[in-house]
Amino acid sequence: QVQLVESGGGLVQAGGSLRLSCAASGRTFNMYALAWFRQAPGKEREFVAGIIWAAGSTNYAESVKGRFTISKDNAKNTVYLQMNSLKPEDTAVYYCAADSRWTVLSSGWNAVSSYDYWGQGTQVTVSS
Numbered sequence: 001q002v003q004l005v006e007s008g009g010g011l012v013q014a015g016g017s018l019r020l021s022c023a024a025s026g027r028t029f030n031m032y033a034l035a036w037f038r039q040a041p042g043k044e045r046e047f048v049a050g051i052i053w054a055a056g057s058t059n060y061a062e063s064v065k066g067r068f069t070i071s072k073d074n075a076k077n078t079v080y081l082q083m084n085s086l087k088p089e090d091t092a093v094y095y096c097a098a099d100s101r102w103t104v105l106s107s108g109w110n111a112v113s114s115y116d117y118w119g120q121g122t123q124v125t126v127s128s
Contacts, residue, residue, distance in 0.1 A: 001027045002117045004096045009122030012086055016126070020081040022096030022119060030100040034079045035109065036070065038092035038124075045095070047110040049081060059109045064090075086126045093121040 008020040024031060035050035049070040050059045058070050069082040079096065097115035107114040 002030060002098055002100060004098060004117055004119035006094065006096045006119040006122040009094060009124045011125045011127065014086060014088055014126055014128050016086050017082070017084045018086065018124060019083070020094055020096075020122060020124070022079045022081075024077045024079070024098065027100075028077045031098050032102050033099040033104045033109075033114075034072070035097045035099070035104075035115065036079075036081045037095045037097055037112070038090075039095070039121075040092040043092075045112055048094070050104070050109045051079060061110075083124070086124075088126050088128050090124060091126050092124060094124050095119055095121045 003025045005023045006020060010018060012018050031053045033050055033052050036048040037045050038048050039045040048061050048064055049068055051070045051072055067085045072079045096119040098117040099115050101116060103114040
């Protein structure tokens with residue numbers, strides 16, 4: 001019903017910047033919240049940032065506050081993640097996720113189970 005496609009990943013040096021994009025298609029009118037997660041090798045998938053589509057309210061993991069910014073373009077049905085001051089520990093596959101059932105309200109931003117649609121992921125590698 002909703003398809004999500006991430007792009008913009010790549011290799012950057014520590015201290016550099018990168019902007020990820022997540023383009024949504026299909027029944028995008030059902031989107032309540034969109035979020036970015038990341039997963040490093042051998043680690044659990046973790047919440048990075050999220051946004052309520054209609055209101056624009058945002059939420060960030062403590063580890064990225066002040067460095068990352070999530071935003072949206074309503075006309076393009078696209079959510080962005082601007083990543084500044086990148087660190088090697090930011091290296092991971094970054095996934096876009098959407099909640100069409102308002103599950104974030106009950107299960108919270110951080111729970112993988114809050115989201116019913118996921119993109120394929122885009123690799124971000126930060127070198128020292």
